Amino acid sequence: xxxxxxxxxxxxxxxxxxxxxxxxxxxxxxxxxxxxxxxxxxxxxxxxxxxxxxxxxxxxxxxxxxxxxxxxxxxxxxxxxxxxxxxxxxxxxxxxxxxxxxxxxxxxxxxxxxxxxxxxxxxxxxxxxxxxxxxxxxxxxxxxxxxxxxxxxxxxxxxxxxxxxxxxxxxxx
Amino acid sequence: xxxxxxxxxxxxxxxxxxxxxxxxxxxxxxxxxxxxxxxxxxxxxxxxxxxxxxxxxxxxxxxxxxxxxxxxxxxxxxxxxxxxxxxxxxxxxxxxxxxxxxxxxxxxxxxxxxxxxxxxxxxxxxxxxxxxxxxxxxxxxxxxxxxxxxxxxxxxxxxxxxxxxxxxxxxxxxxxxxxxxxxxxxxxxxxxxxxxxxxxxxxxxxxxxxxxxxxxxxxxxxxxxxxxxxxxxxxxxxxxxxxxxxxxxxxxxxxxxxxxxxxxxxxxxx
Numbered sequence: 001x002x003x004x005x006x007x008x009x010x011x012x013x014x015x016x017x018x019x020x021x022x023x024x025x026x027x028x029x030x031x032x033x034x035x036x037x038x039x040x041x042x043x044x045x046x047x048x049x050x051x052x053x054x055x056x057x058x059x060x061x062x063x064x065x066x067x068x069x070x071x072x073x074x075x076x077x078x079x080x081x082x083x084x085x086x087x088x089x090x091x092x093x094x095x096x097x098x099x100x101x102x103x104x105x106x107x108x109x110x111x112x113x114x115x116x117x118x119x120x121x122x123x124x125x126x127x128x129x130x131x132x133x134x135x136x137x138x139x140x141x142x143x144x145x146x147x148x149x150x151x152x153x154x155x156x157x158x159x160x161x162x163x164x165x166x167x168x169x170x171x172x173x
Numbered sequence: 174x175x176x177x178x179x180x181x182x183x184x185x186x187x188x189x190x191x192x193x194x195x196x197x198x199x200x201x202x203x204x205x206x207x208x209x210x211x212x213x214x215x216x217x218x219x220x221x222x223x224x225x226x227x228x229x230x231x232x233x234x235x236x237x238x239x240x241x242x243x244x245x246x247x248x249x250x251x252x253x254x255x256x257x258x259x260x261x262x263x264x265x266x267x268x269x270x271x272x273x274x275x276x277x278x279x280x281x282x283x284x285x286x287x288x289x290x291x292x293x294x295x296x297x298x299x300x301x302x303x304x305x306x307x308x309x310x311x312x313x314x315x316x317x318x319x320x321x322x323x324x325x326x327x328x329x330x331x332x333x334x335x336x337x338x339x340x341x342x343x344x345x346x347x348x349x350x351x352x353x354x355x356x357x358x359x360x361x362x363x364x365x366x367x368x369x370x371x372x373x374x375x376x377x378x379x380x381x382x383x384x385x386x387x388x389x390x391x392x393x394x395x396x397x398x399x400x401x402x403x404x405x406x407x408x409x410x411x412x413x414x415x416x417x418x419x420x421x422x423x424x425x426x427x428x429x430x431x432x433x434x435x436x437x438x439x440x441x442x443x
Contacts (some may be wrong), residue, residue: 038192057178093192096199100206105188105195112187133176 030089037087041109048116051124059133060123066135066166073169077162078134080122083144084157085112114159115139126165137163184245191229220332229268230326238276242294245277249302252277254441258306259293259313265380271320284408285312287319289326299408306438311378311388318373324366367413371424379426384435389422405413 066072085091086094090106097104118139126134146153245252256275263273271291278284293316297303303309319325362370378388392415395408409415426433 034192052181056180059176059362089196090194093196093199096196096203099203100199101274103188105190106192115186116181 008167022103030092033088040087041113044113044117045109048113050118051120052116055120055123055127058123058127059135060119060137060163061135062137063135064136070133070135070166071169072166075164075166076129076131078122078126078131078165079160079162080118080120080125080131081158081160082114082117082121083156083158084110084117086110086154111141111157111159114141114157115161118159118161122161122163126163129165130167131165132168134165137161179219181207187388214334218327218334222326224331225326227320227323229325231271234288234292235272237288237290238292239288240274243279245279245297249277250442255295255300255309257311257441258310259317262310262314262317262377262381265377266321269317269320271357273317273320287316287318287325289329291320302394303440305390306440307378307382307387307389308391309440310375310381311385312375312391314377315370316374317377318370319362319366321373322366322369324362325372328362346401362412364413368421371418371422375422375425375431376429379429379431382435382438384432385422386433386435387437389419392416392419392422 017037086107090110094104097106119137123134124139138161140162142158142160144158145151146155146156181396206425252275255277259273259275263269263271273291276292276294277300278294281298281301282296283302285293285295285299287293293313295312299312300309303312347415375388377383379385394440396415396419412418425431
């Protein structure tokens with residue numbers, strides 16, 4: 001049935017408030033999420049590149065057996081892990097993408113950041129402990145459920161990098 | 174084997190598309206798809222209407238009533254008299270497939286609407302506004318016109334289909350769709366549908382009283398009303414502006430040579 005309002009002014013006010021909550025607020029949130037999200041992403045990539053430059057020359061390889069010429073004095077497992085979450089903007093755009101399918105392009109840089117950050121943390125930890133290289137490096141990922149929507153939502157993803165760090169008895173023959 | 178340090182290569186796993194470009198492509202594309210689907214659904218409704226005769230509709234919705242309707246008591250005098258008036262008016266539409274039912278909603282806001290199965294709803298607010306039977310007869314005749322052109326079903330069908338579509342997209346449950354559909358049905362008529370209904374309503378009034386005097390007087394009053402009063406007339410949000418209507422009705426009466434003067438019948442409950 002027709003909505004019942006006290007007067008014209010009241011009707012306008014209620015309408016405007018409804019309009020704001022239904023459309024204005026999500027839109028504002030979207031813009032804010034995009035601005036903050038892309039700022040954080042840019043900063044993170046800059047930090048990743050800088051630290052990768054710093055680690056340049058530190059061998060991190062995925063062989064599961066050690067090359068024959070590596071003469072090793074000690075070894076240990078090293079891990080690096082990061083939990084990363086998506087912003088509202090990425091989530092909304094991915095949701096739209098989910099209606100028709102295709103590459104979720106807004107998630108790609110997110111996972112790229114996670115992979116490189118996890119590898120960096122692992123390598124940095126290995127170097128800090130005095131190791132010379134990491135071999136048999138593997139990446140694992142797992143989704144963190146969001147308790148809010150009965151575990152159906154995604155709070156974020158964990159990216160775990162792990163490998164065997166080794167200390168050389170003598171440097172490269 | 175020699176270890177040659179290399180920097181990680183970029184641009185392999187990340188698409189070189191700006192997120193805003195991706196967003197706008199998706200939004201524009203999806204809106205286009207959405208509009209296309211809604212147009213298709215409206216077309217399907219038109220086709221369905223063609224294949225569902227009015228008689229079938231009348232049977233299907235014979236006892237149907239919107240859930241959120243707040244009716245006055247069945248013994249109400251005004252309800253009784255309005256039903257009698259509708260029956261008299263409907264007798265001028267000999268081949269009417271509906272058995273018209275009148276319900277009076279207890280809203281203070283003046284409005285009238287045609288719903289499936291020959292259900293005509295008038296509000297108490299409207300009954301308070303009308304000053305003669307001739308005025309009321311035209312409003313009722315107008316709603317009969319909607320039944321004749323089957324506008325009521327068209328709008329309701331659109332309402333249901335569009336809210337169903339929204340429910341599928343947003344994943345909301347389908348409960349409460351009926352109410353939304355009614356709401357959309359209230360504002361779904363086009364200008365052309367309205368003026369056709371107006372012409373039919375005026376013809377019915379002419380057939381009943383032998384003249385069209387004061388048929389549009391209610392709208393003349395509403396046209397003069399200030400904004401504060403107008404807020405109580407939801408009729409105006411779902412029907413054309415009163416000034417335009419009065420002019421149209423005059424033109425129709427003049428064209429068909431209908432008398433613009435004659436005996437005014439008072440309301441039975443006054």
